[in-house]
Amino acid sequence: MKLIYSHLKKFLPSLDIAPQNLRDDLTMIGHFANYYEKLPDNDFIIDLDIKANRGDGLSYYGLARDLSVYYNIPLVSPIDPDFNIPASDYQLPISVTSPDVRRVMALKISDTQVQTSPQWLVDFCNLHNIHSVNNIVDLTNYVMFMYGIPNHAFDAGITSDSLIWENNQGKNSEFTTLDGTALKLSSQNLVISNPTEVLSTDLVGGKKSGINNNTNQIILEVAVYNRVRIRKDSKELKTVTEASTRLEKDLDSNLIPTAMNYLASLIISSSGGHISSQLYDYYPQVESESEIEFDLNMPALYSGIDIPTDFSLQVLKQLGCSIENINNTTVQATPPSIRKDISLPEDLVEEVVRFFGYNKIPSTQALSPKTLPDITPGILYLNLFIKKELAQLGYDEIRSWPLIKQESLIPNLIPQDSEPVYTQNSINSDYPVLRTSIISSLKSQQDQYQRFKVPQVQFFEIGKVFNQSQGQYHENYSLGIYDSNQSQLSSNLEKLSDRLKINGGNIQSYNDQTGFYVEINLDELVKSVDLAYIKDQPKSNDHENSGHSVELTSQIITLDANIILDQQQDPRELIKEYSQKIGENLWQLIISDIYHDPKSDKYRYTFRASYYNIDDKTAKDIHLTVFNLK
């Protein structure tokens, strides 16, 4: 929602505020403002995100109401006080058959003159990202933005006066919108037609019946519909308009007369003409308003700060609630019909607190520690314990997508008598199935590590695996470990079992040409471990652990080098020394061979250095320099 200061001031003439202050204040009371832009004549425009439950916030009027409470300034009507809709003998022959219409008002104006819009209106349209068409169409849009109620003008010379609000009876299956888009209508769509054809949908007007330069009589309509119907039509017709984004919110039917008055007065003053029908009003069920019993102390109790009951009462009144006193501190409040989001005492608490100021609540008083029974599931203690043990044993933790490719399913690793679980509507359709085994994920990871030529990988994942059987979905935590060296993996598994104080357990294993995989069902394992012992282990975070993860952007380059030394040296010290010399692009440095030449009595150390996130040539340059090979 965009808000132009000069038009906001039509509701709030006494408002006088700098753009950044208005932006910040709007944000603090709940309408997040992204940016403001300066306009000529000391004007400016603000871009706002309006909350999903605040249909009224999609209008200047709704936002002005909030600001009038916040700044405690009067809210005025921009409508010419001398304007009124005169009595007429002519009743428009309109009928409404659709149950999706909450309220419609319609009015005919004759002898209008269509022309290009005045500059201020063209500017307004441009700033709201809509095309300026002509004075009448632009004013319908203007009133939609000002009061938040969509409306439309028909060329009565084309449509006749016999408008029908109906769920499409099959008059047309094809419909061309104002901007020329072709829509395929279905039978449920809410449309406005005449006895022969569809003139407009609930979302967007039609090309044929739109206002053009020859139009000289118009029918204005202002309406509010069942928002569920709008949502369905908008999805089905893949059409999102300024009108549809408003109509799919809970709008206020009681605001329709005001919007109609404003629209008619603006059009007559801009295009001339005169009103030539009675005001048509279809309002089958007057909408009820909620009555809320409200304790004026509630805002203080909920916020935790001192908010006087006087202030609570003042906010309620300024919001337009009608108030009846029950006792000293309790009132019965009926919120104004424009505020469809207020129906509970807690809703009123939010109103009072946001106008009092969220920023008056201190942010320095966290809950103090309290001892309560530990309801942490044992599996979470086990998961963390195992992660830390495996890291100690040299394994890196990976995390991957639980959704995998169909071909990544490993048939042998689908539990007996069960089936994989598929998503139905994923737009990432290459990954349709939930993994049944964590090994599928480890294998994909190992493929990637091979592609990046990462040397000597050892890694594990703890994550959920899924399957279904007998109409039930199952999920459990699973541990998977990969190691290229089988005996190393076996010995580490033994060490893990020792630490967990268990004797083996049910281990699934798997291997491919690169190495060995094991998988353990942790929801099973947790039943056989001593949880008291597991919970007792220290839980502090190992911060020395952080800062080693790397986003690989290219293959790791592994190069060998020999150095000849007169004397034997501690290879570990040599690794440290040369690692320092290589610096930040070193992935890993190992000594792969030590050879003593008996004749020369010299020692040859063969290094294998891996370099990452640099290109081949740079790696070789560094390598040649560090190992004196130039």
Add this chain to the structure above:
Amino acid sequence: MNDNLNKILNQYSNQISLLTSKAELENIRVELLGRKGIINELFQNIKNIAPEERKNYGSELNQLKTELENLISQKSATVTSTQQISVSDQKSIISLPKIGHLHPITQTEEQLNNLFRSLGFSIYDGPVIVTDEYNFERLNVPANHPARDMQDSLYIDEPQYLLRTQTSTIESYLLEASKDKLPIRTAFPGTTYRNEKVNRSNHFIFHQYQAVVVDKNITMKDLIGTMDLMFKTLYGPDVVVRYRAKYYPEVEPGVGPDMQCFKCHGQGCPLCKHAGWIEMGGSGMIHPKVLANAGIDPKEWRGFAFGMGLDRWTMAQNNIHDIRTLLGGNLAYKPSAK
């Protein structure tokens, strides 16, 4: 060994060690050991050597040839598959004892878990495959509620079963399980799923962190203070966070934390879409309907809930630029010594 031969050995052993492809190795092999190669040439030259030195020279030349052949055949094994070096040569490899690493997301989660444990919170958990009831209805989002548009859900069996779209779903299960065991203080990390395209800056899997407290007389001041402590724990003591009105269907009143943009310090820049502030998540007092849906009397108990995403922070902390890396194959760990 004769100086000249020694030079050849050193020169070529280094050259061979630098090779990364089989083709390059074959070229060197031909250059050295081929029919017209250097070694054969040296053997041909033997006739130019003084007769008394010929025998010694010949045996040194043979020694050189053997060493070069060994070097080439060793290298041949490694260029075929670098991956297998570690397996076949395990015994001869010397490296510093390695320590493994926890995933960056796990580290962030644990940092927060530790904070909340110190305040007497339990860590909680819940299912990934959930029902519409727990993901939406119990959280005050009935069918056709506009808030459903905020979340494109990933269905297993539409409309009943889906992958949880938010950690608040865990809250639904938690509140139901705890209705007779109040008060509670809980925190929980969780993966959540949305039906969104995956690219460099967007994913369909998100990592969220949520805290839920139900007690008597819980206030917005408790909520804001506790949330602020969390932000300071993660982002450091100098972080500037403001708390403002914000709508979420499962809370009332709702509270939105915004962090002052760390790049422009509130001046406005492309990162913060020129707002000067970055939205950090959502929170509020648990909606009375949500408590009632779980069988908790909202007249007796109040609660707060807050949630935030962990992905962007974890990426920034670890210098990760592509969100896919967080759950992807190109996240690796630089080997570090114990």
